[in-house]
Amino acid sequence: MPVYSEKVMEHFMNPRNVGEIEDADGVGEEGNPVCGDMMTFYIKVKDNRLDDVKFKTFGCGAAIAVSSMVSEMAKGKTLEEAMKITPRSVANELEGLPKNKFHCSNLGAQALNKAIQDYLSKKKAKGGKE
Amino acid sequence: MPVYSEKVMEHFMNPRNVGEIEDADGVGEEGNPVCGDMMTFYIKVKDNRLDDVKFKTFGCGAAIAVSSMVSEMAKGKTLEEAMKITPRSVANELEGLPKNKFHCSNLGAQALNKAIQDYLSKKKAKGGKE
Amino acid sequence: MRKVYLDHASTTPLLPEVREAMIPFLGETFGNPSSLHDWGDAAREAVEAARAQVAQLIGANAEEIIFTGSGTESNNFAIKGLALAQQNKGKHVVLSAIEHFSVLQSARTLEKWGFELSLLPVDKYGVVDPKDVRKSLRKDTVLVSIIHANGEVGTIEPIQEIARITRESNVVFHTDAVATAGTIPVDVKELGVDVLSLAGNQFYGPKGVGALWVRKGVRIMPLLDGGVQEGGRRAGTENIPAIVGLGKAAELAKSTMAARIEHLTQLRDRLLNGLPSRIDHVVVTGHPQNRLPGNASFCVEFIEGESMLMLLNSQGVAVSSGSACTSRALKASHVLIAVGISHELAQGSILFTLGIDSTPEDIDYVLEVLPPIVDRLRQMSPLYAKFIKESKGGK
Amino acid sequence: MRKVYLDHASTTPLLPEVREAMIPFLGETFGNPSSLHDWGDAAREAVEAARAQVAQLIGANAEEIIFTGSGTESNNFAIKGLALAQQNKGKHVVLSAIEHFSVLQSARTLEKWGFELSLLPVDKYGVVDPKDVRKSLRKDTVLVSIIHANGEVGTIEPIQEIARITRESNVVFHTDAVATAGTIPVDVKELGVDVLSLAGNQFYGPKGVGALWVRKGVRIMPLLDGGVQEGGRRAGTENIPAIVGLGKAAELAKSTMAARIEHLTQLRDRLLNGLPSRIDHVVVTGHPQNRLPGNASFCVEFIEGESMLMLLNSQGVAVSSGSACTSRALKASHVLIAVGISHELAQGSILFTLGIDSTPEDIDYVLEVLPPIVDRLRQMSPLYAKFIKESKGGK
Numbered sequence A, B: 001m002p003v004y005s006e007k008v009m010e011h012f013m014n015p016r017n018v019g020e021i022e023d024a025d026g027v028g029e030e031g032n033p034v035c036g037d038m039m040t041f042y043i044k045v046k047d048n049r050l051d052d053v054k055f056k057t058f059g060c061g062a063a064i065a066v067s068s069m070v071s072e073m074a075k076g077k078t079l080e081e082a083m084k085i086t087p088r089s090v091a092n093e094l095e096g097l098p099k100n101k102f103h104c105s106n107l108g109a110q111a112l113n114k115a116i117q118d119y120l121s122k123k124k125a126k127g128g129k130e
Numbered sequence C, D: 001m002r003k004v005y006l007d008h009a010s011t012t013p014l015l016p017e018v019r020e021a022m023i024p025f026l027g028e029t030f031g032n033p034s035s036l037h038d039w040g041d042a043a044r045e046a047v048e049a050a051r052a053q054v055a056q057l058i059g060a061n062a063e064e065i066i067f068t069g070s071g072t073e074s075n076n077f078a079i080k081g082l083a084l085a086q087q088n089k090g091k092h093v094v095l096s097a098i099e100h101f102s103v104l105q106s107a108r109t110l111e112k113w114g115f116e117l118s119l120l121p122v123d124k125y126g127v128v129d130p131k132d133v134r135k136s137l138r139k140d141t142v143l144v145s146i147i148h149a150n151g152e153v154g155t156i157e158p159i160q161e162i163a164r165i166t167r168e169s170n171v172v173f174h175t176d177a178v179a180t181a182g183t184i185p186v187d188v189k190e191l192g193v194d195v196l197s198l199a200g201n202q203f204y205g206p207k208g209v210g211a212l213w214v215r216k217g218v219r220i221m222p223l224l225d226g227g228v229q230e231g232g233r234r235a236g237t238e239n240i241p242a243i244v245g246l247g248k249a250a251e252l253a254k255s256t257m258a259a260r261i262e263h264l265t266q267l268r269d270r271l272l273n274g275l276p277s278r279i280d281h282v283v284v285t286g287h288p289q290n291r292l293p294g295n296a297s298f299c300v301e302f303i304e305g306e307s308m309l310m311l312l313n314s315q316g317v318a319v320s321s322g323s324a325c326t327s328r329a330l331k332a333s334h335v336l337i338a339v340g341i342s343h344e345l346a347q348g349s350i351l352f353t354l355g356i357d358s359t360p361e362d363i364d365y366v367l368e369v370l371p372p373i374v375d376r377l378r379q380m381s382p383l384y385a386k387f388i389k390e391s392k393g394g395k
């Protein structure tokens, strides 16, 4: 009985959107290597949509699969839609996560959210100019 | 690994001298059915020797084997010799007894001794006449 | 010589299907369920499948099953773990006088830790009176433990009625079902208990494995501390082959139980009726009807159990006895004493526990070989001689 | 795909000879050693033969061996049983910081019962300083327990020197030899300890069985109360097949130990030297020389253990890790923390434990497949990116 669902394994073995975006519009970091998992999300925004999403993750299989899934769910969505991605919806898309992994590895939605907030606050700082 | 030595088994399966002596010169009882073992020894004395020894025993395998062995050891001995039979010497003749059986089942020597005492006190009561 | 094993209460043989189920786990599939790789996955899968099988046997949820190393461990775990988990609430524990030693001695250890025990009596058939349970309950009672059926006398206890009482009073109720689970129907919901012990080697499963069912929500302290196996409630690398065997034995017990019971009951009654008709001065112990299907237990007057056992063994027949001489502690069975048998009569205890492979021919063989054995021992017995003299004298 | 099991610290496969020895006891020879008939005799004989085999492995007297259900049970029994037996003398217990959970958590339970613990530190190689033991002893110290070798870092402790100190002070000394007995020479007289735990599944014997050696005269309270099996010190029907298997495994371990050690040490050193030469930023954990022959343990910087395990598993390689994510409790190994590894670095823990069937090709396969895995995970790791940026910035 494997610990993870097939979907988690598939995303873990073939993670989508791994990497950095050099000139990202927003960056969000969540987690802490001391606790075990840390994720950095990079976003590119175009017409209020996530034109590109990339991530780097230090962590367990669940953390990597979550990051990959979040990046895939987010890409192409409007900022408002993307902000509605929750740990629960990510876990559902992954066909479940082990109970004990739910909280500590399921930081992708938060990291993405931070990246969006980062983008929004930068935009605000620039006075709405783009 | 059998609990009992071969010698014990042999005496248990084929006990010698089982029975009562109707006109016994001495009778000795030892033990208590409540505790598990009880033996009655009957002796016939002739010329200060144990001419006949018989017993009845209620009890475990060890108790029966001990009784049989004591009867065999005693038969033909002088009273003085027979009184020297001890639980230890009986156990030795039986090639050992389980530790926990030593005390409660090894009453044969005492029962025999009681039978001899019974004979001696009867004889004394009769004033040494015979 | 014919070989007749009628000592199934001591332990049962493995069913061939159970052994077959275990063999792979003595070979290639040797992993540790805690491991995060294929070997670990396979072991985890096997344990969880067995957990579901055991749960089904007793009508429980799989998550409520904790695997242990034996019936004894299950009982120690239950008695100590349930009492310690609730000691802030109170320190009074209620048991019957005919509990298995693993319950009784665990409770004795609780006494050393400041708990108080009430030992409930049983009637002459070995039945606990539910009214006695009700009377025994106090404000500080935290645990009642009554055996489902005692393997020595076979009497089945009124667990359902007792559970109604403990539930009203909100007291945790454990039953030791080691002699019943896998043998007669045991459904935790029907019984209404909170915690239940069972063991593999009582129903053709392996030795070295048992289980404790703990109703969700009931608090229990671990007996074995360490790793977080079994949900943190029982530490230690899981004994996979034994757990798998227990699961298989549970499955087989469930699917064939009705037929097994019918078979055993017939043989048992053949023996229960046959023996007293061939041997005088024999007492049946335990309840006349409401007893384990394979249990035929007696006390034979004027002779002692071990010598009967040894002579039966020399004829190929294996049985047990509750006599003092047959116990390593040299004490007559506390169960026989509790049902009111005298110490003297208890010495003549003889216990036949039949199995699913037992045959009518086995029973007839016993009925043939035992009477001369009893005769021979009585001829040797000073008690019998006395009895005969007295009854002749009485005429 | 090649299958390479390098997780022998988690559990070992059964040797075919061990399995063969067990099989009859899963069949015809199924009796209970407490029974007084041929079936019981055969079981008793088997148990006593196994007891002698285990005693020989550790240079002990057979009567001093108590069979248990696991290494965890042996440790719980030792820690709780020795402390409780002496609580009138005092309530202070000394352990190292790198004990197995089954010792550590047992001691935590003692704390709840009013005992005081001293946890001794270890140096960066995981070695306990005997001087620290001496300093920790008090008038009310009743027990010292130091692990013989910890399976996670492999470091072998100076048990003999510690025993000299405890003996002078008349304090009972227990060692958890679960990771060493059957693997390296363990002789209770040479070691000078009073009580020693071992388990079958660490040296190609069965799961579900362990043993506790208790020097004659040392008092211990039972953990499992009930019947008077094992001299009244461990109740419950004996797990005969497992006990027989443990005995056979002990015999084989003794007769082939020197060859096994040589083989394992060679492979271990191939890995201990090979890995850091192929992967940068790798730290060897545990003692450089004085370590278990099959233990090669590392921490790989910037990445996490579970993801390494999963990728290795996808290549057919089974290993362990002490990372938080790989533990069911989600805590980094207390052993790695105790040897001074940071929580962050501990996340990169990877533990290879070799077995007697491991081959040089297995090691070479690992040395081939692991570097690209590390690479791939580092390419994904924000910590590695940061490190690279900083070191470039530093240039």
Ligand SMILES: Cc1ncc(COP(=O)(O)O)c(C=O)c1O
Residues within 6 Å of the ligand: C009, C010, C070, C071, C072, C073, C075, C100, C102, C147, C149, C150, C151, C176, C177, C178, C179, C199, C201, D235, D236, D237
């Ligand atoms: C009712 C009952 N409880 C507990 C036990 C203990 O089981 P074990 O000796 O297998 O640990 C037994 C054993 O026969 C039993 O009959």
Ligand SMILES: Cc1ncc(COP(=O)(O)O)c(C=O)c1O
Residues within 6 Å of the ligand: C235, C236, C237, D009, D010, D070, D071, D072, D073, D075, D100, D102, D147, D149, D150, D151, D176, D177, D178, D179, D199, D201
């Ligand atoms: C040193 C040590 N002690 C105790 C144990 C516990 O053994 P088990 O899980 O088999 O009960 C282990 C297990 O690996 C161990 O390595």
